[in-house]
Amino acid sequence: MRDSASSGTDAPITNTPSDYERIGGAPAVRHVVQRFYELILADPQLAPFFDGVDMPRLKRHQVLLISQVLGGPAEYDGRDLHDAHAHLRIGSDDFARVVMHLVTALREADVAPDIIDRVGSTLVAHEKDIVTAGTL
Numbered sequence: 293m294r295d296s297a298s299s300g301t302d303a304p305i306t307n308t309p310s311d312y313e314r315i316g317g318a319p320a321v322r323h324v325v326q327r328f329y330e331l332i333l334a335d336p337q338l339a340p341f342f343d344g345v346d347m348p349r350l351k352r353h354q355v356l357l358i359s360q361v362l363g364g365p366a367e368y369d370g371r372d373l374h375d376a377h378a379h380l381r382i383g384s385d386d387f388a389r390v391v392m393h394l395v396t397a398l399r400e401a402d403v404a405p406d407i408i409d410r411v412g413s414t415l416v417a418h419e420k421d422i423v424t425a426g427t428l
């Protein structure tokens with residue numbers, strides 16, 4: 293039975309799955325994040341930013357953040373994005389490359405285009421927190 297006629301303020305009968313559920317939950321996010329950093333570290337423009345960085349910790353934080361962005365558990369316990377990136381002097385071209393690699397990792401994992409669009413716009417909305425080079 294479906295609650296197709298809009299029936300006032302009743303809660304919907306069917307539960308719409310979150311983007312997090314649609315892509316396959318924690319294992320899928322972990323897989324995407326793993327591939328995302330493979331692509332980043334293979335990119336000569338980006339790799340130097342990650343010299344000396346504790347990658348397991350960074351990946352753990354990124355999994356938590358992306359899970360949260362996808363409507364999964366809200367358990368991100370890393371730094372605020374401005375504090376995490378302020379010392380790095382990241383340019384808008386670096387930012388665009390990172391977004392591109394995340395989109396590639398999501399596409400390779402067969403994530404639906406509407407979900408990729410939402411993740412992309414959320415990241416772009418945070419560009420000001422991350423890009424600090426040449427923006428005085």
Ligand code: HEM
Nearest residue numbers: 341342345353354357370371376382386387390391415422
């Ligand atoms: C596209 C949006 C981005 C998101 C959502 C993002 C997210 C994150 C998160 C969650 C952390 C971990 C914070 C913590 O451990 O407390 C982090 C750290 C880091 N990010 Fe990003 N990031 C983005 C873009 C970039 C870009 C464009 C670069 C460089 C080109 C970059 C380089 C780094 C580095 C090097 C660290 C480790 C910093 C450190 O531990 O000292 N990130 N990022």
